[in-house]
Amino acid sequence: MGKPLIDYVAVFRALPGMVALLTPDLIYADANDDFLRLAGRTREQLLGRYIFDVFPENPNDPAAAGMRETRESMLRVVDSGERDTMALLRYDIEDTHRPGVWREHYWSPVNAPVLGPDGQVTLVVHRVEEVTELIHARGGPNGGARARVLEAELYTRARELQEVNERLRQAHAHEREVALALQAAMLPAPGPTGPHATAVRYRPAVGALNVCGDWYDLVDLPGDNLAIAVGDVVGHGLAAACTMGQLRSALSAACRVADGPAQALEALGLYARFVEGAEATTVVTTFVDWDSHTITYSCAGHPPPALVHDDGTVTFLDQATDPPLAARPEHLPRPQARTGFSEGATLVLYTDGLIERRDEDIYTGLARLADSLAHHRHSAPEALADALLTDLLPATGTTDDTALVVLRL
Template identity: 60%
Template sequence: MSSGDAHAPGSPAPDTAFDRIDYAAVYQALPGPILLLTPDLVMADANEAYVRVSGRRREELVGRYVFDVFPDDPADPDASGPKNLRVSLERVLATRERDAMAVQKYSVEVPGRPGVYEERYWSTVNVPVIGADGRVALVVHRPEEVTALVRARRALGTAPGWVPSREDAMTVDLLDRAKELEELNERLRQDHARVHEIAVTLQRAMLPATPLAEHPYVAVRYRPATSLLNVCGDWYDLFELDADRLAVAVGDVVGHGLEAAGVMGQLRSALSAAIRATGRPTSALRALAQHARTIEGALATTAVQAVVDRSERTVTYSRAGHPPPLLAHPDGTVEILDRATDPPLGAGDASVPHCEATVTYAPGATLVLYTDGLIERRDEDIDTGLRRLAACLERHHALAPERLADTVLTHLAPAPAPGPDDDTALVAIRL
């Protein structure tokens, strides 16, 4: 087929009407006012509708901090619009989730008349735009002015002998329900925040408080998800089996919140007991898989169990659907420990023996175990994240474990975490 023939099936045409769309022009032509804010709440751009409704020139808006241009009305002690908007914007930045505000009173300073404010009402939606690194790159601030509706409701409600028409009644009902919805949303946010705090506290209470005191070459990190309920599926465990052997495990429960924290606690305790009893990663994970079938919410959990034998200088490991550990050798080469792979707990045939593999290491090597929150990204193959982690270890393997753990988190999971909003657990051991 020559280059002038039709393009390959399933691939986009090299030049289509969609390729030639001027999205900047579309943004300016939108009939509703839209303001784009940076994460620092600086106004990055405003469409023509926003310029008109704000009563400001574009050069008075773009590049300026939004609350410098639209400050509180100092003469109105009950003004809550600016405060509520700030809370909404900060919530969007923290959670990376859309936030809808009900009707707010937000008086605006009259252009050309310093200190004179006009009472105005708005119904606003704030939406995050997520960048390639997973962080909030922009916030789309879309205010709809409803001042006329509020004033009409106020006037009609106080008019002598007024009998509302069907349209008037619908307007009044809409505004009343908007206020009720705002109060309900705020109560839900407070409830979710309390659940989040309880879940994180429970999670931390069930994880080992400190690395082994007699084994100083260990660093552990746990970072909960930023989302209010998307926490508490991950765990790690670390302890001495005997004078020569160190057991280390990392796992990830499917699900979130308090329920996942409870399941996590049961599975971590069960795996700890199993590896103490058997001393073999494959036997411990087989017992854990059988136990998981008796716990609601435990199926499809992933885990990896390893045993470091310091006298033999070996690492023996077994995985149940979990991302592979990495072994950084003293010369900087990084080995991906992916030879022992089984399905997640409860997902495979219980009668099939689990896999186990053993690798050797030289003094000064570093073993790294982690959960998928460290390497996953939106719209990216997980192998890409795995290669990114391996490259980071190649460059920084000589760092002490504490510094290495911080460096890995900084490069792969800067707060807020860049991948799917998920917990991140990390264990680094200098062997």
């Protein structure tokens, strides 16, 4: 028996309760039947029009703030890609049949994002509960003194909640600034790597709450050799940035004394068990030996490094993959593998923000990375790093951080 065909337009319009769809510019794209009926507007009066041209603020109420609060909520959804629930709101509506006559209304709105293939907000779902009759009924059939007292109390609580939300938003914005400053201090440009050109990049996630814990590091080893590591702490904000700093420093020290990348990651894994927020961190470490023209690597749950050969062939270093840090209940040795390279090849390490997208599997992102690397393989590391960010990251940014290291071998 085949799947039943569903007319989603008909389903949307028949949904119980008021629901409208708006573009990120807050233009009405559609509205269901209950929205039209309870708002007293026809479809033609809504579609293609700016929300506050259709529903302006009541000019007779100097304390009215419904328009500002609704706009701020919707713009938060567009900026963050996250749902925003508003406090109970008074928003009067002008009678379409009696211009200048405004009818008192109370609404309980929720705004939610619809994301496109690139992870950006393409529509805002505006769902509203009309609670005017409920508020008035609490004071008796005709409202009365009790209704007015309840109205005043609810209105005051709504204002207080909006003020709290604004203070939280400002606090999160400050936290983002501090976290970005901390990451910038702990992710400096690499020092001299002899004749081997290197480029590094760090791109923070978009949105006030999405500063993450991505890092990179380049460590000098005996014999003028080099260790390169890239990692990603689970979580967001200042706490993730602090955890990142601890793990980066610990791995840098471990690489200098370990016999190889696997042993360095074993030491880091043991350390991570005692660092709050370090569980499930992913990291990959590579040791480059210029004399033998080999790369030894070990990966703890991280996307594999890419080795770009002069002929355009791209090899992903995925033969020594293990779970993330502190993911196992017991300590076990980690694997490592070795591969050769020819002079002029390029080694690229990165975090998942460069390749992963919500609507596709990781292999699609890896294929996109390989195509870009093959196309730009003759570019110098600085130019190649810029090209990768341009080719692989959406112009509007992503909801995950991206760290990137490019080394000409």
